[in-house]
Amino acid sequence: MPDDKYSAALKLIDEAHAQDPKKIEVNGKEQPYELHYSQKMSSYLEKRSPNAPDTLRLAIRAQHFRRWEIPRDSYPMTKIGYHAWRTYLKKRQADMASHICLDCGYSEDDAKRVAHLIRKEDLKKDEDTQTLEDVACLVFLDDQFEEFEQQHDEDKIVKILQKTWGKMSGRGHELALEIPMSERCKSLVGKALAGG
Structure with missing residues (x-):
């Protein structure tokens, strides 16, 4: 059963997500996009690693923390601009989430661990970082x-799928292959896995 500090941290993270001005419709109800996204992340974490520690659960939930406040177009619309934006976001999101952890009673080590995961450090070496990456790709x-896929040409989509x-x-x-997809999306995934 989650303890009080976990519940308190989760509540603060979700309250921030609920302020996202971008709305989407989910099952006939309007919902802030980042709240929807973070709940999807948690739902895939349950499938990927049901016994995940609090630090990973909180990092997963806060992965896009207040992301809408720094829009993509606040950086140059180039590849370098995109990478600079992503790098800044990861650091900012990690810092804010670690402060929430400290405020809710987590140790400094736990808060640092949450930040480490949100920054996706030691990918491929750190099992929890790999789990977060898996979950982000699944979502x-x-x-x-x-x-x-409707906004880009096929070659670009296939390359992005291969990278993902x-x-x-x-x-x-394994979990990715269980995701229900349209025939078009399935065929693009098939092409990517067959080497383009």
């Missing part, structure tokens, strides 16, 4: 891929 494939697949673990791949 992309389940929740964003269909809309994303390369970031994931074997367990991540």
